[in-house]
Amino acid sequence: MLTIHTAALVLPIGAEPVPDGAVVVDGDRVAAVGPYDDMAASYEGARTRRWPGVLTPGLRQLHGRWLLTRCYHPDPREADELGTEPLTGAAFAELAPDAARMAGSVRRGLQRMLAHGTTHVGGPFPDAVRQSVARSGLREVPDPWRSAPPMWDGPDLNPFVEGHDLPGTVHGPLTVGGAADLAVFDVPDENALTAKGAGTCVATVLGGRLVYRRR
Incomplete structure (x- = not known):
């Protein structure tokens, strides 16, 4: 059509x-x-x-692996306890989410990427995360050098956060x-x-x- x-x-x-x-x-x-x-x-x-x-x-989210494997995206039902922003660093370590909880976090993270105009997401990903990425329709872009924590103050789903212009994003x-x-x-x-x-x-x-x- x-x-x-x-x-x-x-x-x-x-x-x-x-x-x-x-x-x-x-x-x-x-x-x-x-x-x-x-x-x-x-x-x-x-x-x-x-x-x-x-x-x-x-848009292309270069820090996809970090945002999906080193961040926890709270469920709206957890907002009173955890807030609504992704948890990382010490807060992520303290929460220590198990595999089932992280699977939900990955799904929510992918949905939030789509809500930021993202169509391509930087990996590579562990197999379980790769399957979720594939189901979402987002296109994985292997980008191993981006798997380390990005150089900004905290997690952000905005691909422009590092100052990239539109052609670079x-x-x-x-x-x-x-x-x-x-x-x-x-x-x-x-x-x-x-x-x-x-x-x-x-x-x-x-x-x-x-x-x-x-x-």
């Missing part, structure tokens, strides 16, 4: 920004990128999804025939996105499937 994802600004990366732009998705692939009016005229009958802000390629450019891995952020432009971060995500599309939508 053809779907047109349209936003006030499309940032394909490696090509000029497209105001009032659109990305046409056919199955799990990008069929076209261009102005919305042109795409709507060329693909009559396609379903249209309208989004606020900017549409970009999906996306998985790659949006290209015709490429995988339909997209993210949409409720910000006016690229500068606002890198400043405010991926917490502004309103939608994530992975292989053409809408896997996250802010309520």
Whole structure:
């Protein structure tokens, strides 16, 4: 089924920004990128999804292994006891979650990555975590040198936290025939996105499937 994802600004990366732009998705692939009016005229009958802000390629979370194996992502039911932010360092060691508890943490961590526009996540992962990553649809990017704790004050699901710009954070450019891995952020432009971060995500599309939508 053809779907047109349209936003006030499309940032394909490696090509000029497209105001009032659109990305046409056919199955799990990008069929076209261009102005919305042109795409709507060329693909009559396609379903249209309208989004606020900017549409970009999906993001790459380089510290995926660390965030999934050295952090505990609390269940909402544990918020009164543990809060809502990932636990790491001494707090993680004190909690000492068992395998079953960590399995739930991994699932929640993956869901929270999707809620930050992430489509590619840095590994490598232990087998049990790799299976969860595969089930989520997120694409594993082997990146062994990133398996150590990242050089910032604490865990953060925002791929921009280390100061990467958008071209350095996306998985790659949006290209015709490429995988339909997209993210949409409720910000006016690229500068606002890198400043405010991926917490502004309103939608994530992975292989053409809408896997996250802010309520």
